[in-house]
Amino acid sequence: MTTAPVPTAKDKRELLRHTVATLSYRGGKAISNAPADFEDFRAADDSRRPGEILAHIGDLLDWALSIAVGKQTWHNSTPLSWKDETARFYAALQSFDSYLASDEPLGAPVEKLFQGPIADALTHVGQIAMLRRIAGCPIKGENYFKAVIESGRVGADQSSQRTEFD
């Protein structure tokens, strides 16, 4: 579906980019250093596996980009390996962030991009973090307001300067 560009204050795009950087930082922490079999862990018979959730996050980020460029499309992907889904996660973040950083028009208001795919992805990061705990491989707590999170820094190379706790 093609939509007309929506006039958007560049300022709001910048704060959305900071949210995307936050998603990268928090998501990266939740998916890093997971045991080899974590991607297939099931907390219940009918619950999603972490690998499925990470693939869904990748689909959400692809969807976000499609909305931003004004050609909204949704695709349910088949989960890749954890390693490949991790790479896809960062690549999709980079593509979306690069578009936000450009002068190209947005196909939807920033608020809609936030409340839809980006907020959704944040909730799923929280789910992966909870599944890490249930699976017996919890991530450390962190004071995220002190974290070095920078707009545009959306790859795997995040700051190691962290205020973590058990």
Add this chain to the structure above:
Amino acid sequence: MTIEDKRALLGHFLAALAYRTQKALRDAPANFGSFRMEDGVRTPAELVQHMTSVLGYARTHFIGGHYWPEALSTFDEEVIRFHEMLGTLAQHLRNGDVLLDGMTEERLLQGPFSDAMTHAGQLALLRRLAGAPVPPENFIVAEIRPDRLGPDQADPVSPDKVWPEAPTPIKTEPGENQ
């Protein structure tokens, strides 16, 4: 970036948080608040208390002091207190109140606000693990408004027509709305 733009977007963030939290709690079983997946995993009531705590922490950057909320006696009270905190925090944003101690809008977003959003996702996960999953919807068209922060959130505008993961008794057919 103007402060007004930043504050408006943060207000929308809080509204999305209100909506998604209620989405995760709507029609939950009566005992959902005390559902304990296993030792070391927060119950829904503990999660909502924690969400109030992190937002209360954010509020201290407007008013100073500390905020350590005690557990309340019922889950309903926890949920009401959470929404009251959302409203209070949103009012500080709307007022243009000064942030203390070098706090910035970006740090509020990356810290307590995003923390609370991840916990809203955990509430939804616990619904699934408690055997009462939350039906999916298209959130981009959801009625999310910065002036609607209480427990009374809008019903979904666009619930998914197909819900493959629906529990057996209420599984929907393709093309049929929930």
